[in-house]
Amino acid sequence: MxxxxxxxxxxxxxxxxxxxxxxxxxxxxxxxxxxxxxxxxxxxxxxxxxxxxxxxxxxxxxxxxxxxxxxxxxxxxTARDLTHPYNLDSLLAVITRRARLLMGLDMSWVSLPGDDGASCVRAADGHASAITVGFRVPSGGGVGGHAQQRSAPFWTPDYMGDESFVHNEAIDHVVRSEGLRAIMAVPLRHEHSTLGVLYVADRNIRHFLPNEIALMTSLADLAAVAIERTRLLERTRTEVAELTGDVSQAVDSLATARGLHGVHRSLVDLALGSGEPAALVERAAAELGGALLVRDIVSKDLAQTEGFPVFSGRGSTRVDNALIDRVCLDAQAVGGLVRCDDGVGGVLSACPVTGGTESLGTLVWCSARPPSEEQEQLLGMAAQAVAVQLLMQRSTAVAEGQVRDELLHDLLHVSQLPPGQLAARGRRLAVDLREPHVVVVVRPEGGSQSRANAWAASYAHWLSGLKYVDGGHIVLLLPGDDPAGAARAAQRELSAVLGHPVTGGAAGPTDAPDDVRHVYREAQRCLDALTVLDGTGGTASPKELGFLGLLLSEKQDVTRFVGSAIGPVLDYDHQQSTELLRTLESYFASGSSPTRAAELLHVHPNTVSRRLERITDLLGQHWQEPAQALEVQLALRLHRTRHLLADGDGVRPPGQALRASWASDTP
Missing domain, CATH: 1.20.58 (Methane Monooxygenase Hydroxylase; Chain G, domain 1)
Known part of the structure; x- marks a missing residue:
């Protein structure tokens, strides 16, 4: 002390x-x-x-x-530690470790609700085996459920011996397995919501002091803020990653769009500057990396690149032409891109070529594999460029066709222009009216008149001729001297286009512009004669109609008819001073009897036989058949009548009369 x-x-x-x-x-x-x-x-x-x-x-x-x-x-x-950037699992591990060390207890863990709404342990520290990451906490009972219901901390000094709250068998089993006694649960609150529950526990009986409860509450508040911030950061990172991907995709799409735009512009420029689709499809095929074919609406190939396997020939790479027709029809039917296997290990892609609502044809691409989205877009752009080119060609053809139609209209009707000016107009259109031309008049016999007119314009342009539509008839002025052959060719082509037989009449040739209207009327009469004779679907010319052609002819060209029937005989008599013409007359006058003809001619029957053989050489093997024999007799009668009319009194020496009559018949 x-x-x-x-x-x-x-x-x-x-x-x-x-x-x-x-x-x-x-x-x-x-x-x-x-x-x-x-x-x-x-x-x-x-x-x-x-x-x-x-x-x-x-x-x-x-x-x-x-x-x-x-x-x-x-x-x-702890607050400073929680400010570091973590992912959610790492952050929860830090929170549980800090909580255990802060309180000096044996164990801590945190549970958060999952996507299905059930609470699940996301992190634990100091645990033995029972409470592990992934353990699903039952929704009813336990200190955690009580803390969430009260939205305030809840603790017990001895969990198993405390009856002040509702127990759950699953939770009790975990608590017994871990050997826990004192447990505190603190809700993780953020603003007006509860994010989860933070637990601390000790394996001894313990009473938690107010300052410890306040400390855990502060830690829970900090943890809730950190959890929400981390979740927000993760969502932000995810959104940034998605936006980065979208931006990258947008950049790629923009680059692709710019590339496609550049190709499209070059294709359109090529379509506007080139007169033929060959160069256009070559450029498009180079961009696509395959072979291209342009086919019009009537299945006519307009252009194709090298290597397109469509034409006939041997080899395993040839595609069936019927398959191409079918895929073209499918593309026209759906109004968009269609694909199919080509049967030889590749793919056919067909895209319709349209101008507005009008179908102009189909662009077919043959490739080794199905097209990508970019290639499909490029194929559609190439089809648009082809449509531009075809429409330009049509516009040019329509403008030129109107001028050509006006010329043929003036030739077929009475024109105020002299023949020389008509011929000059024809030369400007690459049509030489001073050369022989024939007139073909075709009647479509139904079907699409617009398709028939379009065919006529193309056909006349292809043959360097002229076309004109007169009512329901198509009039063609074509170069040549064979009206029958021209009529058959035109009839065959148009029948294939319309899908049914058409009827055609022809006349000519003529090399005088002012004579075209007369030849046209003669061809029209041949067409009318076919109708009267029930010859619809056929062709005819004055030569094929024989003397009917003479009767139908506007000018009744007797000289031409006589020349076509017995001209070789007249020429032979004139050159050799023979009497084959008299022999023919006597032969028919005697009822086709060589013996009686010899009596009329006062010659030996063998002489008549030899003359008849010569006539056969000149007129052909069939001159005695009924149809040709009728024309020969009519020609003999016309020739004799003209001779008598030209002779006046009919008295003239036989040889002189013959020569005079031939001279009058010869132009």
């Missing part, structure tokens, strides 16, 4: 010294025992005990303050 002081004051001063040295509790108790041993009175001993109690209270107050300061310092460190 210190000197110079009373007993009680000395013990009080000693208590203060122990308190200053932060002496252990045992030394305070030792001071009380010493006072009792030194004979302190009961009052003095009671004062010493009171001083001890006050000193211990002050000591506990200092200890709690230090503990609170240490907790706040640890909480500050």
């Amino acid at each position: 210190p000197t110079g002081a009373g007993p009680l004051d000395g013990y009080a001063l000693a208590m203060l010294e122990l308190l200053a040295r932060e002496a252990p509790v045992e030394q305070f108790e030792e001071l009380v025992r010493r006072a009792a041993e030194e004979g302190a009175s009961e009052a003095e001993l009671a004062g010493v005990v009171a001083a001890k109690n006050r000193s211990l209270e002050v000591r506990q107050l200092f200890a709690r303050r230090q503990q609170r300061e240490a907790g706040l310092s640890a909480l500050v460190d």
Whole structure:
């Protein structure tokens, strides 16, 4: 005891010294025992005990303050630690470790609701085996459920012995397996929602102090903010990654679009500058990396690149032409791109070529594999460029066709222009009217008149002729001297286009512009004669109609008819001074009897036989058949009649008369 002081004051001063040295509790108790041993009175001993109690209270107050300061310092460190960038799982691991160390307990874990709404343990620290990551926490019972219902911390000093809350068998089993006694659950609250529950537990019975509960609440608040921030960052990263992918895709798409735009522009420029589709499809095929074919609406090939396997020939790479026709029809039917196997290991892709709502044809691409989206777009652009070129060609053809139609209209009708000007107009259109031309009149016999007119324009242009539509008839002025052959060729072509037989009449040739209208009327009469004779679907010319052609002819060209029927005989008599013509007349006058003809001619029958053989050589083997024999007799009668009319009184020597009659018949 210190000197110079009373007993009680000395013990009080000693208590203060122990308190200053932060002496252990045992030394305070030792001071009380010493006072009792030194004979302190009961009052003095009671004062010493009171001083001890006050000193211990002050000591506990200092200890709690230090503990609170240490907790706040640890909480500050935890908050600083939670500001680091983590993913969610790493952050939860930091939170559970900090919570266990902060409270000095055996275990901590955190549960968060999953996508299905069930709560699941996402992180744990200090666990043995029962509470592991992935454990599904039952929705009913336990301190966690109670904390979520109250939205406030909830704890128990001895979980298994506490009946103040609802127990859950699954949770109780886990608690027993881990050997836990004291458990605290703190909800992770952010604004007005609960993100999950933070748990701390000890394997001994323990009462949690208010400052510990407050410390866990602060930690839970910090953890909730960090969890929400991490989730937001993860969503932001995901969105940024998606946006980066979208931007990358947009950049690629933009580059692709620019490339396609450049190709499209070059194709259109080529279509506007080139007169034929061959160069256009070659460029498009180079961009696509395959072979291309352009086919018009009537299945006529307009252009194709080298290597397109469509034409006939041997080899395994030839594609069936019927398959191409079918895929073209399918593309026209659906109004868009269609694909099919080509039967030889490749793919056919067909895209319709359209101008507005009008179908102009089909662009067919043959490739080794199905087209990509970019190639499909490029094929459509190539089809547009082909459509531009075809429409330009049509516009040019229409403008030129109108001029050509006007010329033929003037030739077929009475024109105020002299023949020389008509011929000059024809030369400007590459049509030489001074050369022989024939006129063909075709009647389509139904079907599409517009298709027939389009065919006529193309056919006349191809043969360097002219075309004109007169009512329902198509009039063609074509170069040549064979009207029958021209009529048959035109009839065959148009019948194939329309899908049914058409009827045609022809006449000519003529090399005079002012004679075209007469030849046209003669061809029209041949067409009418076919109708009267029930010859619809056939062709005819004056030569094929024989004497009917002479009757139908507007000019009744007797000289031409006589020349076609017996001209070789007249030429032979004129050159050889023979009498084959008289022999023919006598032969028919005697009923085709050589013997009686010999009597009329006063010659030997063998002479008549030899003359008849010569006539056969000149007129052909069939001159005695009924149809040709009728024309020969009519020609003989016309020739004799013209001879008598030209002779006047009919008295002239036989040889002189023959030569005179031939001279009158010869132009």
